[in-house]
Amino acid sequence: MKWHEVSIHTKESNEEMLSGFLNTISKGVSIEHSLDILKKKIDNFDDKYRLDPTDYPESDIRIIVYFDETADISGKLQEIRDFIGSNPLDARDDINIITREIDEEDWENEWKKYFHSFRVSEEFVIVPSWELEDYEFREDDKLIKLDPGMAFGTGDHPTTSMCLKMVEATVKPHHKIIDVGTGSGILTIGAHLMGARDLKATDIDELSIKVARENFELNACVNDVVLETGDLLKSESGQYDIIIANILAHIIDEMIDDAYTRLNTDGSFIASGIITEARDGIVDHMTRAGFEIKEILEDSGWVSIHAVKG
Numbered sequence: 001m002k003w004h005e006v007s008i009h010t011k012e013s014n015e016e017m018l019s020g021f022l023n024t025i026s027k028g029v030s031i032e033h034s035l036d037i038l039k040k041k042i043d044n045f046d047d048k049y050r051l052d053p054t055d056y057p058e059s060d061i062r063i064i065v066y067f068d069e070t071a072d073i074s075g076k077l078q079e080i081r082d083f084i085g086s087n088p089l090d091a092r093d094d095i096n097i098i099t100r101e102i103d104e105e106d107w108e109n110e111w112k113k114y115f116h117s118f119r120v121s122e123e124f125v126i127v128p129s130w131e132l133e134d135y136e137f138r139e140d141d142k143l144i145k146l147d148p149g150m151a152f153g154t155g156d157h158p159t160t161s162m163c164l165k166m167v168e169a170t171v172k173p174h175h176k177i178i179d180v181g182t183g184s185g186i187l188t189i190g191a192h193l194m195g196a197r198d199l200k201a202t203d204i205d206e207l208s209i210k211v212a213r214e215n216f217e218l219n220a221c222v223n224d225v226v227l228e229t230g231d232l233l234k235s236e237s238g239q240y241d242i243i244i245a246n247i248l249a250h251i252i253d254e255m256i257d258d259a260y261t262r263l264n265t266d267g268s269f270i271a272s273g274i275i276t277e278a279r280d281g282i283v284d285h286m287t288r289a290g291f292e293i294k295e296i297l298e299d300s301g302w303v304s305i306h307a308v309k310g
């Protein structure tokens with residue numbers, strides 16, 4: 001199966017109008033922001049998460065659309081040019097359109113070129129499924145098996161690796177744990193490898209739930225995890241020893257008081273997805289809620305906080 005990829009480099013101000021239109025004529029649209037825009041836009045952390053860090057446009061944005069091999073690509077390109085020509089887009093003359101054909105198999109193999117086993121912490125090692133046979137691990141290594149073709153949460157983002165370090169240092173087999181915003185399920189898999197068996201993983205996004213289930217199967221922990229869609233801790237009624245959430249600062253902020261309520265005394269709240277600028281506000285709120293700050297890790301502008309219910 002072949003795909004036509006059409007990549008449109010343009011101003012950020014054109015994003016909404018152009019992507020709205022492209023969504024109506026294609027099989028999928030993805031937006032790549034330059035790093036400068038990403039730094040300003042905290043809200044698209046999830047987008048940032050899904051991108052290959054080496055693949056950001058140097059400026060502005062790149063909107064990428066895909067058409068399957070049966071599409072009339074010249075007709076589609078004409079439709080795009082007509083739309084650009086007849087709508088009030090910024091810097092219209094600078095909009096750059098590039099097309100290429102992608103072989104689905106090549107695409108799969110592209111991933112394999114860039115994704116290799118790597119150590120995230122003292123014991124956790126992320127191993128792609130195709131390297132399991134060859135990987136020479138140490139006796140005490142804990143392998144998190146993931147297939148990056150299945151979207152985000154591969155452990156190479158600083159927020160995930162900092163959370164995994166905190167999971168490794170904190171989780172004990174008797175702990176009851178909830179992982180809010182589980183994504184690929186990576187943090188729950190880490191907790192399971194530390195021996196925890198009373199696990200719950202939630203996400204607001206159905207696709208994440210599907211991906212997490214596949215990864216739980218791959219890591220033989222599916223029977224020990226209750227996996228559900230959910231919005232933060234809003235519908236939770238149980239008590240936990242550890243709450244983990246790697247989302248966004250303002251979303252973490254929304255769940256601090258619920259996290260305090262849902263934790264047992266001495267329980268841990270491991271929170272990440274927080275940019276450095278938002279750290280003090282989150283720490284203040286946690287302290288006001290009754291938490292003691294046990295540890296703060298920082299990496300590449302991101303912060304992870306381990307707070308304990310006093």
Ligand SMILES: C[S@@+](CC[C@H](N)C(=O)[O-])C[C@H]1O[C@@H](n2cnc3c(N)ncnc32)[C@H](O)[C@@H]1O
Binds near residue numbers: 046160
């Ligand atoms: C950055 S990913 C983290 C994935 C994984 N836990 C990790 O650390 O690699 C954030 C996840 O939070 C989910 N999310 C965002 N808002 C949420 C909400 N209100 N309730 C539950 N999950 C949410 C997103 O769908 C996404 O899967």
